Amino acid sequence: MSNLAISSQEHDQLRKPAKPLAVRPFLKWAGGKRQLLPQLRRFVPPAFSRYFEPFLGSGAVFLDLLASGHPGSRAAVLSDTNADLIGCYAAVANRVEDVIRELQLLASSHEPGDQAQYYDVRDRRFNPKRQKLIGRKGKCDRYPADLAAMFIYLNRTGFNGLYRLNARGDFNVPIGRYANPQICDAANLRAVSVALRSLRVRVRCMSFETAVSECVGGDFVYFDPPYAPLTSTSSFTSYTAKGFTDSDQKRLQEVAIALARRGCFVVVSNSTAPIITDLFEKNPAARRAGLLTHRVPARRVINSNASRRGEIDEYIITNVTPTR
Numbered sequence: 001m002s003n004l005a006i007s008s009q010e011h012d013q014l015r016k017p018a019k020p021l022a023v024r025p026f027l028k029w030a031g032g033k034r035q036l037l038p039q040l041r042r043f044v045p046p047a048f049s050r051y052f053e054p055f056l057g058s059g060a061v062f063l064d065l066l067a068s069g070h071p072g073s074r075a076a077v078l079s080d081t082n083a084d085l086i087g088c089y090a091a092v093a094n095r096v097e098d099v100i101r102e103l104q105l106l107a108s109s110h111e112p113g114d115q116a117q118y119y120d121v122r123d124r125r126f127n128p129k130r131q132k133l134i135g136r137k138g139k140c141d142r143y144p145a146d147l148a149a150m151f152i153y154l155n156r157t158g159f160n161g162l163y164r165l166n167a168r169g170d171f172n173v174p175i176g177r178y179a180n181p182q183i184c185d186a187a188n189l190r191a192v193s194v195a196l197r198s199l200r201v202r203v204r205c206m207s208f209e210t211a212v213s214e215c216v217g218g219d220f221v222y223f224d225p226p227y228a229p230l231t232s233t234s235s236f237t238s239y240t241a242k243g244f245t246d247s248d249q250k251r252l253q254e255v256a257i258a259l260a261r262r263g264c265f266v267v268v269s270n271s272t273a274p275i276i277t278d279l280f281e282k283n284p285a286a287r288r289a290g291l292l293t294h295r296v297p298a299r300r301v302i303n304s305n306a307s308r309r310g311e312i313d314e315y316i317i318t319n320v321t322p323t324r
Contacts, residue, residue, distance in 0.1 A: 022067050023191045026092065027085075027152065028161025029058035031227060033269065036314070037064050039296045040222075042322040044070060045265040048220035054208035055224045056080040056089070059192075066195055075200040079211040082163065083134045084171075086205040087143025088151045092189060093196035093203065095145045100186045102149030107183035110157065118157055118175040126150040127170045134169070140205040156183045209255055217263025225252055228273035230312075246275055253279040253286065260289040260319045268317040280317045290319035 025034065033040060040061060051070075053062050056078045080086050091099050110117055129147050155161055158173040166172045196203060204211065212221055226244035252268070260266050270276045272295065280286045281293040298314040 023063050023195050024185075024188050025058035025060050025063060026185065026189055026192050027058045027088075027155050029060075029155075030160060030162045031057065031224070033060045033224060034058075036269070036296070036298055037061070039298075039316060040064075040267070040269075041068075042324060043267050043294075043316060043318050043320045045220055045320050048074070048265055049216070049218040050074055050220070051076040052079075052212055052215060052219060052221045053077075053224070054079050054211040054221070055226075056085065056203075057224060059089075061222055061224070063192075063195070075202070076198075077202050077204065077211060077214075079204040079206050079208070081205065081207055083140050083205050084130060084143075084151055085163070086203060087133070087140040088148040089196060089203050090140055091143045091145050091148035092193050095148075096189055096193035098145035099148045099152070100184060100189055102146045103152055103184040103189075104186070106149060106153040110153075110181075110183060112179050113175070113177070114157075115175055118154070121150055122154055122158075122171060122173075126154060130171070131169065153183055156181050208252065212255060212259060212264075215259055215262065215264050218265075220265040221256075221259055221267070223252060223256065223266070223268040225249070225268075225270065227269075227271040227314075228276050230271055230273050249275055249279060253283070256291060256317070257285055257289045260291055265320050266291065266318060267320060268315070270315045270317065272313050272315055276315055276317075280315070286317075291317055292319070293317050294322070 037060065041064070044065065051062070051065065051074060053059070053076070056062070057080070059078065062076060062078060078089075106117075106121065126147065129144075129150075133143065133147070154171065154173070155163070157176060157178060159176040162173045164171070164173050195201065208223065208225070215221060225248070228246070228249055249270075256266050256268055268280075268291075277293075280291060294316045295313040296316055297311050299311050
């Protein structure tokens with residue numbers, strides 16, 4: 001996406017926010033990190049060069065760093081392979097007023113449990129239009145404002161903020177059960193737009209390997225991949241049409257080790273599934289690179305069975321010494 005200049009006043013506001021999380025995620029995202037932020041803050045290096053986040057999602061970690069003043073004037077590279085997600089970010093960055101106008105139209109006609117509008121937007125408007133754009137190389141930065149507004153609408157009113165594609169590449173998440181969803185937060189969308197239009201923030205649609213290929217010692221990389229499922233029935237890795245497989249987790253481990261050896265600060269979030277334990281906690285190469293595993297409590301909220309939601313352990317895997 002193209003980066004637009006921001007005023008010096010806007011830049012100062014971003015560097016010195018009035019309060020924590022003044023710029024909040026505008027998307028709900030399965031596996032989003034807002035509830036894990038207190039733990040993740042312990043593993044932010046006190047000083048670093050550039051910030052890289054190759055699995056952007058809701059952007060909660062980047063926005064939290066921004067609100068706390070950590071990135072400051074440093075460069076940030078935010079990326080994802082989800083073309084809808086990056087296209088939406090590009091539209092919010094470059095055409096935020098158009099996105100807000102389209103989103104307000106959707107919000108004004110939405111009623112609680114409005115299945116007719118939800119499925120009309122999903123099946124008759126969003127999916128046909130996205131199929132004409134997604135998959136064409138280099139088209140993410142031309143994601144139109146109305147498509148971005150539909151993406152936000154479906155995200156805010158769909159089940160648990162999930163992003164899921166079927167084998168044909170159609171978005172197929174059902175409607176959620178929300179009494180009064182906040183569909184359009186115009187003030188926050190404008191604040192996010194200012195953040196994304198910073199001259200030193202780049203948002204790109206690319207693989208995690210490509211995203212971090214330019215990293216050098218002193219850069220800070222945060223990986224938040226689709227989590228390895230704890231059981232055979234708990235997989236929510238259909239992040240793209242191809243999913244995120246065990247071999248992808250292995251590739252990520254190899255990249256994390258290489259970055260750590262290069263002198264980068266690396267933080268990885270993941271589940272405590274056996275494959276992740278084998279790749280990191282029990283892996284000599286990972287330990288030699290300085291990547292240590294820390295188990296932290298987290299609350300599981302994505303499960304169709306409410307009795308199976310609750311506190312579980314997750315991994316934070318890093319070569320950064322925690323602050324406490």
